[in-house]
Protein backbone atom coordinates (compact mmCIF):
# COMPACT_ATOMS: atom_id res chain seq x y z
CA UNK A 1 0.00 0.00 0.00
CA UNK A 2 1.34 3.40 -0.84
CA UNK A 3 2.24 5.93 1.82
CA UNK A 4 -0.76 8.22 2.32
CA UNK A 5 1.46 11.21 2.79
CA UNK A 6 4.17 11.94 0.34
CA UNK A 7 7.47 11.08 1.94
CA UNK A 8 9.62 13.72 3.51
CA UNK A 9 12.82 14.29 1.64
CA UNK A 10 15.98 12.68 2.92
CA UNK A 11 17.34 15.98 4.22
CA UNK A 12 14.44 16.05 6.68
CA UNK A 13 12.48 18.83 4.97
CA UNK A 14 8.85 19.10 5.93
CA UNK A 15 6.36 17.75 3.49
CA UNK A 16 2.82 18.93 3.34
CA UNK A 17 0.25 16.52 2.03
CA UNK A 18 -0.64 18.82 -0.79
CA UNK A 19 -3.57 17.20 -2.42
CA UNK A 20 -6.96 17.02 -0.81
CA UNK A 21 -7.64 13.51 -1.99
CA UNK A 22 -4.66 12.30 -0.02
CA UNK A 23 -5.59 14.29 3.08
CA UNK A 24 -9.09 12.87 2.94
CA UNK A 25 -7.72 9.35 2.75
CA UNK A 26 -5.97 9.72 6.12
CA UNK A 27 -7.68 7.71 8.84
CA UNK A 28 -7.29 10.22 11.71
CA UNK A 29 -10.30 12.00 13.17
CA UNK A 30 -9.41 15.38 11.66
CA UNK A 31 -10.24 14.32 8.12
CA UNK A 32 -12.75 11.57 8.93
CA UNK A 33 -15.28 13.23 11.20
CA UNK A 34 -17.03 15.23 8.48
CA UNK A 35 -18.19 14.59 4.93
CA UNK A 36 -15.70 15.00 2.09
CA UNK A 37 -17.10 18.38 1.07
CA UNK A 38 -16.16 19.86 4.47
CA UNK A 39 -12.71 21.34 5.13
CA UNK A 40 -11.60 20.45 8.67
CA UNK A 41 -9.63 22.94 10.75
CA UNK A 42 -10.68 21.80 14.19
CA UNK A 43 -8.64 19.20 16.13
CA UNK A 44 -4.97 20.07 16.72
CA UNK A 45 -3.28 17.80 14.18
CA UNK A 46 -1.11 19.25 11.43
CA UNK A 47 -1.57 18.39 7.74
CA UNK A 48 2.01 17.31 7.33
CA UNK A 49 3.92 14.10 7.74
CA UNK A 50 6.00 13.66 10.90
CA UNK A 51 9.79 13.99 10.55
CA UNK A 52 11.55 11.39 8.49
CA UNK A 53 13.68 10.52 11.54
CA UNK A 54 10.49 9.40 13.31
CA UNK A 55 9.27 7.39 10.33
CA UNK A 56 12.69 5.76 9.97
CA UNK A 57 12.72 4.82 13.65
CA UNK A 58 9.29 3.23 13.31
CA UNK A 59 10.26 1.38 10.11
CA UNK A 60 13.39 0.02 11.77
CA UNK A 61 11.37 -1.58 14.58
CA UNK A 62 8.89 -2.98 12.09
CA UNK A 63 11.67 -4.36 9.87
CA UNK A 64 13.27 -6.07 12.85
CA UNK A 65 9.91 -7.35 14.06
CA UNK A 66 11.09 -6.15 17.45
CA UNK A 67 7.84 -6.30 19.39
CA UNK A 68 8.77 -8.25 22.50
CA UNK A 69 9.12 -6.74 25.95
CA UNK A 70 11.11 -3.88 24.57
CA UNK A 71 11.71 -0.87 26.82
CA UNK A 72 15.04 0.26 25.35
CA UNK A 73 13.71 3.53 23.94
CA UNK A 74 11.20 4.16 26.73
CA UNK A 75 14.00 4.08 29.31
CA UNK A 76 15.89 6.74 27.39
CA UNK A 77 13.00 9.21 27.18
CA UNK A 78 13.80 10.99 30.47
CA UNK A 79 17.33 11.81 29.33
CA UNK A 80 16.20 12.80 25.84
CA UNK A 81 13.44 15.04 27.23
CA UNK A 82 15.95 16.72 29.53
CA UNK A 83 18.40 17.35 26.67
CA UNK A 84 15.58 18.63 24.44
CA UNK A 85 14.36 21.07 27.08
CA UNK A 86 17.89 22.24 27.73
CA UNK A 87 18.52 22.96 24.08
CA UNK A 88 15.09 24.37 23.24
CA UNK A 89 14.20 26.25 26.42
CA UNK A 90 17.29 26.50 28.60
CA UNK A 91 15.89 24.17 31.27
CA UNK A 92 17.67 20.97 32.35
CA UNK A 93 15.12 18.85 34.21
CA UNK A 94 16.41 15.92 36.23
CA UNK A 95 15.83 12.76 34.13
CA UNK A 96 15.42 10.73 37.31
CA UNK A 97 12.30 12.72 38.09
CA UNK A 98 10.67 12.04 34.72
CA UNK A 99 7.70 9.67 34.53
CA UNK A 100 6.48 8.39 31.17
CA UNK A 101 2.76 8.44 30.33
CA UNK A 102 0.81 7.55 27.23
CA UNK A 103 -0.47 11.09 26.59
CA UNK A 104 -0.30 14.53 28.15
CA UNK A 105 -3.94 14.24 29.16
CA UNK A 106 -3.25 10.85 30.70
CA UNK A 107 -0.51 12.42 32.81
CA UNK A 108 -2.72 15.34 33.87
CA UNK A 109 -5.65 13.13 34.82
CA UNK A 110 -3.55 10.63 36.78
CA UNK A 111 -1.83 13.44 38.67
CA UNK A 112 -5.15 15.18 39.44
CA UNK A 113 -6.67 11.88 40.53
CA UNK A 114 -3.75 11.07 42.83
CA UNK A 115 -3.15 14.50 44.37
CA UNK A 116 -6.62 15.96 44.92
CA UNK A 117 -9.59 15.16 47.12
CA UNK A 118 -13.14 15.17 45.79
CA UNK A 119 -14.56 18.68 45.88
CA UNK A 120 -11.17 20.41 45.58
CA UNK A 121 -10.98 23.41 43.29
CA UNK A 122 -8.59 23.45 40.32
CA UNK A 123 -7.77 26.87 38.89
CA UNK A 124 -7.75 27.18 35.10
CA UNK A 125 -7.13 30.19 32.88
CA UNK A 126 -10.29 30.57 30.83
CA UNK A 127 -11.07 30.11 27.96
CA UNK A 128 -9.33 26.77 28.21
CA UNK A 129 -8.65 23.57 26.24
CA UNK A 130 -11.87 21.59 26.95
CA UNK A 131 -10.29 18.26 28.05
CA UNK A 132 -8.84 20.12 31.06
CA UNK A 133 -12.41 20.68 32.24
CA UNK A 134 -13.32 17.04 31.61
CA UNK A 135 -10.23 15.85 33.52
CA UNK A 136 -11.04 18.09 36.48
CA UNK A 137 -14.64 16.88 36.60
CA UNK A 138 -13.46 13.29 36.15
CA UNK A 139 -11.28 13.60 39.25
CA UNK A 140 -14.32 14.79 41.21
CA UNK A 141 -12.93 18.32 41.41
CA UNK A 142 -14.41 21.68 40.54
CA UNK A 143 -13.01 23.93 37.81
CA UNK A 144 -12.39 27.42 39.18
CA UNK A 145 -12.23 29.83 36.27
CA UNK A 146 -9.75 32.67 36.16
CA UNK A 147 -10.66 34.61 33.01
CA UNK A 148 -7.74 35.96 31.00
CA UNK A 149 -8.08 39.71 31.05
CA UNK A 150 -8.28 42.46 28.46
CA UNK A 151 -7.89 42.30 24.70
CA UNK A 152 -4.36 40.95 25.14
CA UNK A 153 -5.68 38.21 27.48
CA UNK A 154 -3.22 38.54 30.28
CA UNK A 155 -3.01 37.02 33.73
CA UNK A 156 -2.97 39.07 36.91
CA UNK A 157 -2.25 38.33 40.54
CA UNK A 158 -5.53 40.03 41.49
CA UNK A 159 -7.55 38.00 38.97
CA UNK A 160 -6.18 34.69 40.26
CA UNK A 161 -6.55 35.72 43.89
CA UNK A 162 -10.14 36.83 43.30
CA UNK A 163 -11.02 33.49 41.71
CA UNK A 164 -9.37 31.49 44.52
CA UNK A 165 -10.81 33.46 47.43
CA UNK A 166 -14.25 33.55 45.75
CA UNK A 167 -14.20 29.76 45.34
CA UNK A 168 -13.11 29.27 48.93
CA UNK A 169 -15.93 31.50 50.19
CA UNK A 170 -18.33 29.35 48.16
CA UNK A 171 -17.00 26.16 49.80
CA UNK A 172 -14.47 25.08 47.16
CA UNK A 173 -10.90 25.14 48.46
CA UNK A 174 -8.49 25.48 45.54
CA UNK A 175 -5.54 23.08 45.83
CA UNK A 176 -4.17 23.04 42.29
CA UNK A 177 -3.45 25.26 39.32
CA UNK A 178 -3.74 23.52 35.97
CA UNK A 179 -1.83 25.84 33.69
CA UNK A 180 -1.52 25.77 29.93
CA UNK A 181 1.63 27.58 28.80
CA UNK A 182 1.66 28.39 25.91
CA UNK A 183 -2.07 28.73 26.15
CA UNK A 184 -4.64 26.87 24.08
CA UNK A 185 -6.83 28.41 22.63
CA UNK A 186 -5.49 31.98 22.80
CA UNK A 187 -1.88 31.25 21.75
CA UNK A 188 -0.58 33.36 24.64
CA UNK A 189 2.99 32.78 25.81
CA UNK A 190 2.91 33.97 29.40
CA UNK A 191 5.53 36.54 30.36
CA UNK A 192 7.99 36.24 33.22
CA UNK A 193 5.88 38.69 35.17
CA UNK A 194 2.70 36.68 34.68
CA UNK A 195 4.44 33.42 35.59
CA UNK A 196 5.90 35.13 38.64
CA UNK A 197 2.35 36.05 39.66
CA UNK A 198 1.30 32.40 39.27
CA UNK A 199 4.25 31.35 41.42
CA UNK A 200 3.33 33.91 44.11
CA UNK A 201 -0.28 32.78 44.15
CA UNK A 202 0.78 29.12 44.36
CA UNK A 203 3.06 29.94 47.28
CA UNK A 204 0.48 32.09 49.07
CA UNK A 205 -2.24 29.42 48.83
CA UNK A 206 0.06 26.37 48.99
CA UNK A 207 -0.99 25.01 45.59
CA UNK A 208 0.33 22.29 43.32
CA UNK A 209 0.98 23.61 39.79
CA UNK A 210 0.50 21.26 36.86
CA UNK A 211 2.07 23.06 33.92
CA UNK A 212 1.09 21.67 30.51
CA UNK A 213 3.85 22.84 28.16
CA UNK A 214 2.98 20.66 25.19
CA UNK A 215 2.86 23.74 22.91
CA UNK A 216 6.17 25.17 24.06
CA UNK A 217 8.15 24.19 20.96
CA UNK A 218 5.73 26.02 18.69
CA UNK A 219 6.44 29.62 19.67
CA UNK A 220 6.61 32.09 16.81
CA UNK A 221 9.70 34.22 16.17
CA UNK A 222 11.58 36.11 17.26
CA UNK A 223 10.94 34.61 20.62
CA UNK A 224 13.52 31.82 20.45
CA UNK A 225 16.37 34.24 20.06
CA UNK A 226 15.84 35.32 23.63
CA UNK A 227 16.28 31.90 25.18
CA UNK A 228 20.03 32.30 25.39
CA UNK A 229 19.82 35.39 27.51
CA UNK A 230 19.38 34.87 31.24
CA UNK A 231 16.73 37.53 31.49
CA UNK A 232 14.15 36.66 28.87
CA UNK A 233 12.18 39.78 28.20
CA UNK A 234 11.21 40.11 24.58
CA UNK A 235 9.00 42.87 23.31
CA UNK A 236 5.46 41.61 22.82
CA UNK A 237 5.33 42.76 19.21
CA UNK A 238 8.36 40.67 18.33
CA UNK A 239 7.18 37.55 20.06
CA UNK A 240 8.15 36.12 23.39
CA UNK A 241 10.23 33.15 24.45
CA UNK A 242 8.59 30.27 26.25
CA UNK A 243 9.61 30.15 29.89
CA UNK A 244 9.26 26.73 31.54
CA UNK A 245 7.28 27.38 34.72
CA UNK A 246 9.71 25.23 36.73
CA UNK A 247 12.47 27.77 35.98
CA UNK A 248 10.66 30.74 37.52
CA UNK A 249 12.10 30.09 41.01
CA UNK A 250 13.26 27.22 43.18
CA UNK A 251 10.05 27.46 45.18
CA UNK A 252 7.97 27.29 42.00
CA UNK A 253 9.97 24.27 40.79
CA UNK A 254 9.30 22.43 44.05
CA UNK A 255 5.54 22.68 43.67
CA UNK A 256 5.34 21.95 39.94
CA UNK A 257 4.69 19.00 37.69
CA UNK A 258 5.57 19.82 34.07
CA UNK A 259 3.88 17.78 31.37
CA UNK A 260 5.13 17.59 27.82
CA UNK A 261 5.12 15.33 24.79
CA UNK A 262 5.88 15.08 21.07
CA UNK A 263 2.25 15.17 19.91
CA UNK A 264 2.06 18.87 18.93
CA UNK A 265 5.67 19.61 17.93
CA UNK A 266 6.07 16.55 15.71
CA UNK A 267 2.49 15.73 14.77
CA UNK A 268 2.63 12.41 16.60
CA UNK A 269 -0.59 12.41 18.64
CA UNK A 270 -1.40 8.87 17.50
CA UNK A 271 1.91 7.59 18.86
CA UNK A 272 0.69 8.11 22.45
CA UNK A 273 3.78 9.32 24.32
CA UNK A 274 4.15 11.97 27.02
CA UNK A 275 6.33 12.71 30.02
CA UNK A 276 5.82 14.39 33.39
CA UNK A 277 8.65 15.97 35.34
CA UNK A 278 7.87 15.63 39.02
CA UNK A 279 9.29 18.77 40.59
CA UNK A 280 6.75 18.42 43.40
CA UNK A 281 7.77 15.87 46.02
CA UNK A 282 4.16 15.53 47.11
CA UNK A 283 3.03 14.61 43.59
CA UNK A 284 6.02 12.30 43.08
CA UNK A 285 5.17 10.39 46.28
CA UNK A 286 1.53 10.15 45.26
CA UNK A 287 2.54 8.47 41.99
CA UNK A 288 4.99 6.15 43.74
CA UNK A 289 2.13 4.84 45.86
CA UNK A 290 0.16 3.72 42.82
CA UNK A 291 0.15 0.02 41.85
CA UNK A 292 3.15 -0.50 39.54
CA UNK A 293 1.28 -0.97 36.26
CA UNK A 294 -1.58 1.40 36.83
CA UNK A 295 0.20 4.29 35.11
CA UNK A 296 0.23 2.34 31.86
CA UNK A 297 3.19 2.74 29.54
CA UNK A 298 4.21 3.64 26.04
CA UNK A 299 4.52 1.22 23.17
CA UNK A 300 7.78 0.58 21.39
CA UNK A 301 6.87 2.47 18.19
CA UNK A 302 5.86 5.62 20.05
CA UNK A 303 8.94 5.51 22.26
CA UNK A 304 11.31 5.04 19.30
CA UNK A 305 9.63 7.80 17.26
CA UNK A 306 9.73 10.24 20.19
CA UNK A 307 13.34 9.47 20.98
CA UNK A 308 14.31 10.06 17.36
CA UNK A 309 12.51 13.42 17.33
CA UNK A 310 14.01 14.65 20.60
CA UNK A 311 17.47 13.54 19.52
CA UNK A 312 17.42 14.60 15.85
CA UNK A 313 14.22 16.49 15.07
CA UNK A 314 15.58 20.03 15.47
CA UNK A 315 15.92 20.92 11.79
CA UNK A 316 12.52 19.57 10.87
CA UNK A 317 10.92 21.52 13.70
CA UNK A 318 12.70 24.72 12.70
CA UNK A 319 11.44 24.36 9.16
CA UNK A 320 7.92 23.51 10.30
CA UNK A 321 7.84 26.63 12.45
CA UNK A 322 8.76 28.81 9.48
CA UNK A 323 5.78 27.39 7.64
CA UNK A 324 3.44 27.81 10.63
CA UNK A 325 4.49 31.41 11.18
CA UNK A 326 3.92 32.23 7.54
CA UNK A 327 0.48 30.62 7.76
CA UNK A 328 -0.28 32.66 10.87
CA UNK A 329 0.79 35.88 9.20
CA UNK A 330 -1.18 35.10 6.05
CA UNK A 331 -4.26 34.36 8.15
CA UNK A 332 -3.79 37.63 10.05
CA UNK A 333 -3.55 39.62 6.82
CA UNK A 334 -6.61 38.03 5.27
CA UNK A 335 -8.69 38.43 8.42
CA UNK A 336 -7.67 42.08 8.70
CA UNK A 337 -8.65 42.84 5.13
CA UNK A 338 -11.63 40.53 4.57
CA UNK A 339 -13.21 39.89 7.98
CA UNK A 340 -11.98 42.93 9.89
CA UNK A 341 -14.72 42.99 12.50
CA UNK A 342 -13.80 39.56 13.91
CA UNK A 343 -12.05 39.81 17.26
CA UNK A 344 -8.61 38.25 16.79
CA UNK A 345 -5.31 38.56 18.60
CA UNK A 346 -2.30 37.21 16.71
CA UNK A 347 -1.17 34.07 18.59
CA UNK A 348 2.39 34.18 19.95
CA UNK A 349 2.48 30.38 19.86
CA UNK A 350 0.54 27.36 18.57
CA UNK A 351 -1.11 26.92 15.18
CA UNK A 352 -4.49 27.91 16.55
CA UNK A 353 -6.45 31.12 16.11
CA UNK A 354 -9.12 31.99 18.67
CA UNK A 355 -11.74 33.99 16.83
CA UNK A 356 -14.45 36.18 18.33
CA UNK A 357 -17.37 36.21 15.91
CA UNK A 358 -19.53 38.24 18.30
CA UNK A 359 -19.44 41.41 16.16
CA UNK A 360 -20.77 39.46 13.16
CA UNK A 361 -23.81 38.30 15.13
CA UNK A 362 -23.71 34.74 13.85
CA UNK A 363 -25.34 33.46 17.05
CA UNK A 364 -23.93 31.64 20.07
CA UNK A 365 -22.34 28.94 17.92
CA UNK A 366 -20.36 30.25 14.93
CA UNK A 367 -18.94 26.77 14.38
CA UNK A 368 -22.45 25.58 13.44
CA UNK A 369 -22.90 28.60 11.17
CA UNK A 370 -19.72 27.84 9.21
CA UNK A 371 -20.40 24.11 8.91
CA UNK A 372 -23.86 24.78 7.57
CA UNK A 373 -23.06 27.79 5.40
CA UNK A 374 -19.44 27.33 4.41
CA UNK A 375 -18.61 23.62 4.82
CA UNK A 376 -15.75 24.57 7.13
CA UNK A 377 -15.28 22.69 10.42
CA UNK A 378 -13.86 24.93 13.15
CA UNK A 379 -13.67 23.93 16.84
CA UNK A 380 -16.75 25.01 18.74
CA UNK A 381 -16.15 27.78 21.28
CA UNK A 382 -18.54 26.90 24.11
CA UNK A 383 -16.65 23.79 25.36
CA UNK A 384 -13.72 26.14 26.17
CA UNK A 385 -15.68 27.38 29.19
CA UNK A 386 -17.76 30.38 30.18
CA UNK A 387 -16.03 32.76 27.77
CA UNK A 388 -16.41 30.55 24.70
CA UNK A 389 -19.82 31.68 23.47
CA UNK A 390 -19.65 33.41 20.10
CA UNK A 391 -16.08 32.14 19.56
CA UNK A 392 -14.56 29.36 17.47
CA UNK A 393 -10.99 28.07 17.03
CA UNK A 394 -9.26 27.70 13.68
CA UNK A 395 -6.30 25.35 13.12
CA UNK A 396 -4.03 26.87 10.46
CA UNK A 397 -1.44 24.03 10.33
CA UNK A 398 -2.24 23.09 6.78
CA UNK A 399 -1.16 24.02 3.28
CA UNK A 400 -1.55 27.57 2.03
CA UNK A 401 -4.06 26.31 -0.55
CA UNK A 402 -6.26 24.64 2.04
CA UNK A 403 -6.06 27.65 4.37
CA UNK A 404 -7.04 29.97 1.52
CA UNK A 405 -9.96 27.75 0.60
CA UNK A 406 -11.11 27.72 4.24
CA UNK A 407 -10.93 31.52 4.37
CA UNK A 408 -12.64 31.93 0.98
CA UNK A 409 -15.51 29.80 2.19
CA UNK A 410 -15.81 31.69 5.47
CA UNK A 411 -15.78 35.08 3.74
CA UNK A 412 -18.42 33.93 1.27
CA UNK A 413 -20.61 32.47 4.03
CA UNK A 414 -20.46 35.75 5.94
CA UNK A 415 -21.20 37.92 2.92
CA UNK A 416 -24.12 35.70 1.81
CA UNK A 417 -25.74 35.81 5.18
Ligand SMILES: Cc1ncc(COP(=O)(O)O)c(C=O)c1O
Pocket residue numbers: 044102103104105106129180184212214261263269273274
Ligand atom coordinates in the same frame (compact mmCIF):
# COMPACT_ATOMS: atom_id res chain seq x y z
C1 LIG B 1 -2.93 22.08 25.94
C2 LIG B 1 -3.00 20.69 25.41
N1 LIG B 1 -2.67 19.68 26.22
C3 LIG B 1 -2.74 18.41 25.79
C4 LIG B 1 -3.13 18.12 24.51
C5 LIG B 1 -3.23 16.70 24.09
O1 LIG B 1 -1.99 16.10 24.15
P1 LIG B 1 -1.97 14.51 24.19
O2 LIG B 1 -2.53 14.02 22.91
O3 LIG B 1 -0.54 14.18 24.38
O4 LIG B 1 -2.80 14.13 25.36
C6 LIG B 1 -3.46 19.14 23.64
C7 LIG B 1 -3.92 18.84 22.27
O5 LIG B 1 -4.25 19.67 21.50
C8 LIG B 1 -3.41 20.46 24.10
O6 LIG B 1 -3.74 21.48 23.32
